[in-house]
Amino acid sequence: MSAPLYRLRGVEAGYGEAAGLGPLAASVLHVPELSIAHGSIVGLAGHNGSGKSTLLKLLGFLLSPSMGDVYFDGRLVDQAALRAGHLLRRRAVLLGQDTCLLKRSVAANVFYGLKVRGLGADRRAVDWALELVGLDPVLFARRAWYELSGGEAQRVALAARLVLRPKVLLLDEPTASLDEESALRIREASLAAREQWGATLVAVSHDMIWLRSLSDEIVFMRGGRLTEAPSGIHGWSAVSVSA
Amino acid sequence: MDYFSEGLTKAVALLLALDPETFSAVWATASVTALALIASLLMGLPLGFALGHFHFPGRRGVRLFVDWMLSLPTVVIGLIVYAFLTARGPLGEWGLLFSVPGMALGLTLLGLPIIISMTATAVESTDSRLTQTLLSLGADRWQLLWATLTEARFAMALAAATAFGRIVSEVGIAMMVGGNIKWQTRTITTAIALETGKGEFATGIALGIVLMIVALVVNLLVGLLRGRANGSAGGHRAGGGRT
Numbered sequence: 001m002s003a004p005l006y007r008l009r010g011v012e013a014g015y016g017e018a019a020g021l022g023p024l025a026a027s028v029l030h031v032p033e034l035s036i037a038h039g040s041i042v043g044l045a046g047h048n049g050s051g052k053s054t055l056l057k058l059l060g061f062l063l064s065p066s067m068g069d070v071y072f073d074g075r076l077v078d079q080a081a082l083r084a085g086h087l088l089r090r091r092a093v094l095l096g097q098d099t100c101l102l103k104r105s106v107a108a109n110v111f112y113g114l115k116v117r118g119l120g121a122d123r124r125a126v127d128w129a130l131e132l133v134g135l136d137p138v139l140f141a142r143r144a145w146y147e148l149s150g151g152e153a154q155r156v157a158l159a160a161r162l163v164l165r166p167k168v169l170l171l172d173e174p175t176a177s178l179d180e181e182s183a184l185r186i187r188e189a190s191l192a193a194r195e196q197w198g199a200t201l202v203a204v205s206h207d208m209i210w211l212r213s214l215s216d217e218i219v220f221m222r223g224g225r226l227t228e229a230p231s232g233i234h235g236w237s238a239v240s241v242s243a
Numbered sequence: 244m245d246y247f248s249e250g251l252t253k254a255v256a257l258l259l260a261l262d263p264e265t266f267s268a269v270w271a272t273a274s275v276t277a278l279a280l281i282a283s284l285l286m287g288l289p290l291g292f293a294l295g296h297f298h299f300p301g302r303r304g305v306r307l308f309v310d311w312m313l314s315l316p317t318v319v320i321g322l323i324v325y326a327f328l329t330a331r332g333p334l335g336e337w338g339l340l341f342s343v344p345g346m347a348l349g350l351t352l353l354g355l356p357i358i359i360s361m362t363a364t365a366v367e368s369t370d371s372r373l374t375q376t377l378l379s380l381g382a383d384r385w386q387l388l389w390a391t392l393t394e395a396r397f398a399m400a401l402a403a404a405t406a407f408g409r410i411v412s413e414v415g416i417a418m419m420v421g422g423n424i425k426w427q428t429r430t431i432t433t434a435i436a437l438e439t440g441k442g443e444f445a446t447g448i449a450l451g452i453v454l455m456i457v458a459l460v461v462n463l464l465v466g467l468l469r470g471r472a473n474g475s476a477g478g479h480r481a482g483g484g485r486t
Contacts, residue, residue, distance in 0.1 A: 062378055090381035099379070100372045103394055112390075113380040160380065 003074040004035040005168065005200050006059060011068035013058050014224075029054045029224045031068070039194060041201040043215030045208060051224035052204040053097060053172050059202055060094035060170045061085050073167075090117060092168035093161045097176070106130070106148070106156050107141040113164045129163035130156075132192055134185040151182030158189055169193050171203040175210055183207070187214050253445030254452060265449050267426050268434040271343065275421075275430060276411045278347035283354035283406055288399060291362025292392060306363070312356035321419035324349035328420065341422035346430075349416040354406035361405060365398030366391060401468040408461045412454065 014028040029051045036042055036059075044052045057063040058070070061082070070077045072088065081088060093113070101109050110126045127137035133155040140152070148156060154174060161169060171190065175183035187210060193199035205211040211218060220227045257265050294305060326332050328340040328348070339345035373394055377387050414432040421428035423437060431450045438447040 060379060062375060086378070086381055086383040086386075089378060093381070094375075094379040096375050096379060099376050102373075102376075102390070103397065116380060116382045116386045164381070 002038065003071075005038045005040075005073055006034070006036040007069075007071040008034040008058075008065075009069045009071075011058070011065045011070060013054060013063055013065045015054075029058065031055070031226060034219075034226060036200065036202065039198045039200055041190075041194060041203070041214060041216045043211040043218040044202060044204045044221060045206075045211060045218055046221035046227075050221040052221050054224070055221070056094060056096075056170045056172050056202060056204055059168070060092050060096075061088040062094060086116075090164070091166060092170060093164055093166040094170040095157055095161055095172065095174055097172045099157050101145040101148075101153055101156060103145055105141070106135075106143045106145070107137075109145065109156055110160045110163050113160055117164070125163050126159075129159040132162055133159045133189045135159065151178045154178055155182060155185060155189075158186055162189060162193055165193075165197050166199060168200045168202070171201065171205075173204055173206065175205060175207055183210055190214060247444075250444035250448045254447075254449035257445060257449040258452065262446075262449070264425070265434075265446060265453075268429050268431050268450055269453055271428060272411060272430040272432075274343050275346045275350060275417070275428075276407065278344065279350035279354055279410050280403065280407055282347065282351040283358045283410075284403060286351075287355050287358025287402075287406075288362055291359040291399075291402070292366055292395075294359060295363035295366030295395075296388070296391060309356050309359050309363075312352075313360055317353060317413055317415040318419070320352050321349055321416040324352065324416065325419050340420065341424060341428055343421075343428060346417055346421040346428060349420040350410045350413060353413060353416060354410050357406040357409060358402050361402035362395065362399050365395040365402070368398075369394050397468050401465060404461055404465045404468060408458065408465070411457055411461075 008031045011031040011034075012029065028049075044055065046052050054063065058065060061077070064082055072092070075081070077088065102112060104112075107123070107126050110129050111121060114120075114122060114125065123141075126141065130137045130140055135152065135155055140148075140156070145153070158171075158174065169190065171186075174186050174190075178186070190201055190203070191214065194201060201214070203211060203214055294302065294309070324345070325340070327334045328337070328345050329335055330340070339348060369391065373391060374387065377390050382390060412432060414436060417423075417428070417430045418433050418436070421430065421433065423429050423433040429437070431454050435447045435450050435454075438444070438450070
């Protein structure tokens with residue numbers, strides 16, 4: 001059996017003091033043990049403030065743990081790895097709650113991630129990513145960022161991540177305040193990421209129907225801790241947790 | 244009303260005949276404004292960016308100082324610059340008093356705080372969501388800095404247009420430091436003040452027309468830039484845009 005993609009052991013994380021930033025805040029995330037298998041789709045559910053977004057930021061290397069060990073793809077993520085954090089973030093890409101589009105055209109937004117990786121302008125890749133999220137490249141590629149609806153903007157943001165074919169795709173409430181069609185498109189595009197290149201997905205959502213339709217497994221969080229699934233939720237094969 | 248319409252007719256005739264004295268003031272205004280604006284931008288954009296992007300000890304004090312500079316009466320700025328440039332002043336040997344570069348120096352002190360303050364505000368307002376978006380797309384430290392700078396480009400252009408409007412229409416500093424010398428340091432605003440005092444309304448109105456056209460163009464530009472700068476508030480919030 002191969003090593004899990006992520007393995008967290010005794011991890012504590014948070015903002016302020018816990019993150020080495022100041023004396024006021026304490027840890028908001030406590031994870032004794034968590035493993036996520038390659039190619040799995042894990043849903044994270046829980047109330048506001050339960051630590052879901054913090055866990056996603058940790059998995060996306062946008063937040064360092066104050067304690068504990070994080071293993072990614074079989075390697076310990078130590079201080080040296082975190083100093084070159086952009087290399088890790090190029091493999092684990094987050095579509096965050098606070099994601100915004102750049103003040104550029106749709107095509108330039110989708111292309112940006114390729115550009116920072118030193119890859120040339122590939123219009124076919126941009127068109128492919130837009131089609132994957134259900135946007136017609138002919139109609140949308142040249143549009144400016146301010147000419148998009150909320151749902152279209154969110155799909156462009158997802159296309160900007162899918163075009164990178166990341167090993168891990170982290171989705172933080174990607175369907176919040178979107179209509180049913182946009183939510184469906186985002187689900188289909190996310191599933192395509194696993195089908196086409198074996199991406200591992202971790203998604204946060206308050207929409208349990210959407211989350212269950214996407215995920216292999218759902219992990220529940222409360223007070224920064226992983227908890228047992230409520231009755232009726234089964235299956236923990238891809239994720240192993242210890243509360 | 245007759246003398247007003249007569250003055251207006253004469254003014255149009257002066258402009259159409261490319262009256263040398265009138266256009267001397269226009270040229271002086273253009274030279275001084277260009278010099279002051281370029282100096283303000285060269286110093287103000289990096290300082291404003293640093294003030295808005297980086298957190299350092301004394302940042303609030305610097306911000307307070309810049310805001311205080313914004314509220315300084317122009318006649319006080321003129322007085323201070325005059326005191327420095329006069330023959331007995333610390334910079335007297337530079338011989339800048341009653342010269343175009345001397346006026347540009349004074350007007351730079353007017354434009355600089357505008358550029359710094361508006362650039363810092365623009366960068367501050369884009370920073371939080373934009374930083375996470377750029378990092379999650381894999382940007383390294385330098386790519387993050389550059390993208391933040393380019394994302395604030397509309398707001399920076401708005402700052403430049405605002406500073407231009409203030410500099411081109413300024414009269415106190417131009418009068419005190421420039422001395423209103425015909426063919427040399429007489430600008431549109433100082434010429435209007437002088438000609439009106441002499442009862443030469445035609446020249447005053449002609450110059451006023453030029454200034455009003457400039458003001459109209461600048462206002463149109465500012466309106467356009469403000470729309471672009473606010474169009475997405477630091478990039479379109481994916482999922483929260485036009486519906």
